Amino acid sequence: xxxxxxxxxxxxxISGCVLSSSPSLNWSENVAIxxxxxxxxxxxxNLYTEGRTSTIVEADxxxxxxxxxxxxxxxxxxxxxxxxxxQIVVKAKEGQLEFFLMQYMDEEGKWVxxxxxxxxxxxxxxxxxxxxxxxxxxxxxxxxxxxxRRIGGQSRSKRSETGAPSAAEYRNIQEIELYYAxxxxxxxxx
Numbered sequence: 001x002x003x004x005x006x007x008x009x010x011x012x013x014i015s016g017c018v019l020s021s022s023p024s025l026n027w028s029e030n031v032a033i034x035x036x037x038x039x040x041x042x043x044x045x046n047l048y049t050e051g052r053t054s055t056i057v058e059a060d061x062x063x064x065x066x067x068x069x070x071x072x073x074x075x076x077x078x079x080x081x082x083x084x085x086x087q088i089v090v091k092a093k094e095g096q097l098e099f100f101l102m103q104y105m106d107e108e109g110k111w112v113x114x115x116x117x118x119x120x121x122x123x124x125x126x127x128x129x130x131x132x133x134x135x136x137x138x139x140x141x142x143x144x145x146x147x148x149r150r151i152g153g154q155s156r157s158k159r160s161e162t163g164a165p166s167a168a169e170y171r172n173i174q175e176i177e178l179y180y181a182x183x184x185x186x187x188x189x190x
Contacts, residue, residue, distance in 0.1 A: 027087060027179040035077035035138075042075055042173040047091060050172040051075065053142050073170055076139040077178070086132040088114070089177040090125045090140065096171045097142065102127065105137035132180055140176065144169040 032043040042051025053073035058065035088102055098121065102114040115127050 024184075026182040026184060028182055030177045030179060031079075031083045031085070032077055032138075032176050032178040035079055035083075037075070037077050039075070043077060043176045045175070045177075047174050050093075050174050053140070053171045053173065056141075070144075072141050072143055074139050074141050075173055075176065076137060077176065078137045080136070082134045082136050083138075083178070084132045084134050084180040085129070085138060085178045086181050087126070087128045087179040088138075089127075089175070089179075090173065091123060091175040091177075092125075092171070092173050094121055094123060097125070097140075097173065099143050100171075101141040103139050103141055104133055104135040105139075106135070111139070111141075138176075138178060140173070142171045 030043075030045060033045050035043055037043060037051075038054045039051035041049040044051075053075045056065075056069040056072055056074050058069065085104065090097060090100075090102075097117070098119065100117050100120070102117065103111045104114060106112050114129065114133070117125060117127075
């Protein structure tokens with residue numbers, strides 16, 4: 001009996017040391033606030049305002065660019081100076097962002113997908129990258145319509161093939177927040 005109690009105390013003590021030795025990350029201020037965009041309401045640090053995604057406008061008029069514009073809308077944040085990003089927080093009312101892609105623009109001007117989010121029904125979606133990225137542009141690429149399992153499989157929005165996009169195809173976003181990890185006191189003293 002004594003051995004079991006002693007062993008349990010040692011195990012609790014060791015696990016406490018291990019848990020306390022792993023540093024928690026300190027996050028920077030929200031770098032999205034300093035970004036430029038078509039609708040500043042989705043990165044104004046105010047949950048009570050909602051920005052709206054917009055049509056994708058590409059410089060080239062290729063067939064692939066036109067098809068992408070027909071299928072997706074976007075929310076783009078851009079900076080004049082490259083920003084480091086490691087944690088992404090997206091806030092939207094339920095059903096607005098069930099599917100979306102998180103992307104950044106690389107040095108060659110191509111969009112790189114960080115995460116393809118599916119079946120999201122949470123009002124706050126948080127994603128932390130293992131390694132930080134440095135970019136001048138970040139975007140959420142949102143499908144104009146999708147097949148939802150949450151509503152019996154119907155399309156979330158319908159559009160005639162010849163008509164203009166309907167208002168329902170643009171998604172409302174309460175907030176996009178972007179952070180990077182600050183050095184901890186332990187790492188700076190080594």
